[in-house]
Amino acid sequence: MYPSRFDYYQATTLSELFDLISEHGEEMIEFLAGGHSLLPMMKTGLASPDILIDLNNIEELHGVEQNETTTCIGAMERYSDISRNNIAKTNCPVLTEAVSLVGDIQVRNRGTLGGNIAHNDPASDPPAAILASQATLHVHGPSGKRTIKEDDFFTGLYETSLEDDEILTKIEIQNIGNGGGAYLKKPSPSSGYAMIGTAVVLHSTDGIIDTARVAVIGAVDHATRLTGVEDALVGSPATHESAISAAEHALEGIEDYMVMEDLQASAEYREHLIGVYAKRATMAAIDNLPK
Amino acid sequence: MFSEYIYGEKNMSEHDITLTVNNTEHKLVIESRRLLIHTLRDELGYTGPNVGCESSLCGACTVHLNGSAVKSCTILAVQANNADITTVEGLAQHGTLHPIQSSFQEEHGLQCGYCTPGMMMTALDFLKHHPDPSRDEIREGLEGNLCRCTGYHNIVNAVESTAKKLAEISSGGSA
Numbered sequence: 066m067y068p069s070r071f072d073y074y075q076a077t078t079l080s081e082l083f084d085l086i087s088e089h090g091e092e093m094i095e096f097l098a099g100g101h102s103l104l105p106m107m108k109t110g111l112a113s114p115d116i117l118i119d120l121n122n123i124e125e126l127h128g129v130e131q132n133e134t135t136t137c138i139g140a141m142e143r144y145s146d147i148s149r150n151n152i153a154k155t156n157c158p159v160l161t162e163a164v165s166l167v168g169d170i171q172v173r174n175r176g177t178l179g180g181n182i183a184h185n186d187p188a189s190d191p192p193a194a195i196l197a198s199q200a201t202l203h204v205h206g207p208s209g210k211r212t213i214k215e216d217d218f219f220t221g222l223y224e225t226s227l228e229d230d231e232i233l234t235k236i237e238i239q240n241i242g243n244g245g246g247a248y249l250k251k252p253s254p255s256s257g258y259a260m261i262g263t264a265v266v267l268h269s270t271d272g273i274i275d276t277a278r279v280a281v282i283g284a285v286d287h288a289t290r291l292t293g294v295e296d297a298l299v300g301s302p303a304t305h306e307s308a309i310s311a312a313e314h315a316l317e318g319i320e321d322y323m324v325m326e327d328l329q330a331s332a333e334y335r336e337h338l339i340g341v342y343a344k345r346a347t348m349a350a351i352d353n354l355p356k
Numbered sequence: 357m358f359s360e361y362i363y364g365e366k367n368m369s370e371h372d373i374t375l376t377v378n379n380t381e382h383k384l385v386i387e388s389r390r391l392l393i394h395t396l397r398d399e400l401g402y403t404g405p406n407v408g409c410e411s412s413l414c415g416a417c418t419v420h421l422n423g424s425a426v427k428s429c430t431i432l433a434v435q436a437n438n439a440d441i442t443t444v445e446g447l448a449q450h451g452t453l454h455p456i457q458s459s460f461q462e463e464h465g466l467q468c469g470y471c472t473p474g475m476m477m478t479a480l481d482f483l484k485h486h487p488d489p490s491r492d493e494i495r496e497g498l499e500g501n502l503c504r505c506t507g508y509h510n511i512v513n514a515v516e517s518t519a520k521k522l523a524e525i526s527s528g529g530s531a
């Protein structure tokens with residue numbers, strides 16, 4: 066299991082990175098973040114870049130910073146650092162819970178938030194948390210910067226709205242403030258990836274839910290909001306009964322082709338899980354609302 | 357660092373690197389695609405870390421890279437340039453076993469021993485962040501390491517006993 070030959074470059078600044086990209090415009094380039102999706106793919110021949118550009122030493126891609134209503138996490142921040150970061154734990158508890166459930170200790174010591182959501186594996190954990198928490202994805206390309214809203218970022222199976230020569234620089238997540246949230250995962254017994262992962266963020270006033278974001282991954286081909294559940298929750302009392310009746314709307318808007326099916330679980334079972342996890346994650350989020 | 361010029365062109369498929377393994381510095385030239393595990397075992401002779409699956413699943417190749425447990429089959433050797441690496445060979449000091457090694461021995465935490473170097477390196481990273489773990493936490497912490505022999509029970513015992521020894525050492529008692 067050896068990757069085929071490639072040239073390896075290290076960029077230390079974003080401008081160096083874009084120089085390298087334009088210098089090698091004709092060749093097949095991959096960016097190396099945590100390498101925990103890319104290197105396995107290179108070893109099995111699913112990816113064979115001519116050029117590998119290592120992002121690990123680009124200072125601008127690191128760091129966690131708290132703003133008034135948002136928290137910015139550098140794309141190259143690793144899961145283990147994010148899950149131990151107090152700013153992130155306070156402001157984005159749904160994301161920190163999701164990253165703390167990724168893989169195992171060794172995977173969490175290498176994998177990065179930016180690499181994860183750029184790769185957009187259908188069985189990843191963080192994309193559902195990003196979708197439920199709401200975030201602005203900061204992107205940088207040779208022709209400049211732009212931002213993408215979470216709802217426009219995850220477009221399909223391993224597909225995002227990033228262009229090939231663009232890189233994700235930071236993920237700006239909405240602080241949960243006085244909301245309540247939860248991320249619940251059923252890991253695949255063999256791989257540990259999400260058979261289903263469900264993220265919920267709620268806000269309430271006087272015991273009535275006034276905003277609800279519910280997103281699922283693992284059971285479907287890319288992180289997707291359960292808008293039927295969200296709509297049913299808004300205006301309902303913040304109680305377990307509301308979670309149970311809202312979860313009946315879990316499959317609204319989920320198309321048949323989106324539901325994953327493999328040796329581990331049939332589409333029918335995964336559809337069942339979407340309802341069960343919508344209910345349980347919503348109950349947990351309700352329990353986490355400040356009293 | 358990248359000093360090779362072959363046919364008048366900079367050759368980026370090969371690199372000069374420096375690895376500090378168990379406090380010994382090594383300088384070598386490696387291909388870009390060389391995995392850290394193979395450099396450690398084949399070029400440098402550190403055969404403590406083992407190759408189980410070569411696909412990030414079994415943890416037998418786990419070493420510490422700048423203090424954190426990583427699967428060395430899923431890191432390029434060139435990425436470890438200028439890093440500090442600790443392999444299981446670096447645990448014993450002056451002929452005295454590390455507490456985790458004596459615990460694995462006392463608790464019969466190994467049978468064939470193939471998974472053991474990786475188990476110990478992961479467990480030490482885990483204990484750094486969970487100095488007083490429950491048995492369930494230990495099992496979760498070792499999720500990325502497979503053992504085909506022991507049934508894990510004695511491995512959990514060994515890690516539990518290591519935690520106690522490390523706590524005694526840090527509170528000034530003798531292990």
Ligand SMILES: Cc1cc2nc3c(=O)[nH]c(=O)nc-3n(C[C@H](O)[C@H](O)[C@H](O)COP(=O)(O)OP(=O)(O)OC[C@H]3O[C@@H](n4cnc5c(N)ncnc54)[C@H](O)[C@@H]3O)c2cc1C
Pocket residue numbers: 095096097098099100101102103104105120140141166167168169172175176177178179180181182183184186188189190191227231232233234256257258259412413
């Ligand atoms: C044993 C094992 C178990 C795992 N279990 C889980 C799990 O339970 N849950 C889970 O979510 N994931 C899991 N993963 C995957 C892991 O989370 C990966 O780390 C993640 O999918 C990719 O992130 P990375 O930083 O490793 O990126 P890389 O593998 O380095 O890169 C992935 C892709 O993204 C591109 N890329 C990287 N960074 C950027 C950037 N900043 N901008 C643009 N493009 C970029 C790369 O070019 C590449 O195409 C597991 C992996 C392994 C090996």
Ligand code: FES
Pocket residue numbers: 406407408409410411412413414415416417418427428429430
């Ligand atoms: S050999 Fe590296 S994880 Fe199995």
Ligand code: FES
Pocket residue numbers: 465466467468469470471472502503504505506
């Ligand atoms: S002791 Fe044989 S694999 Fe663990």
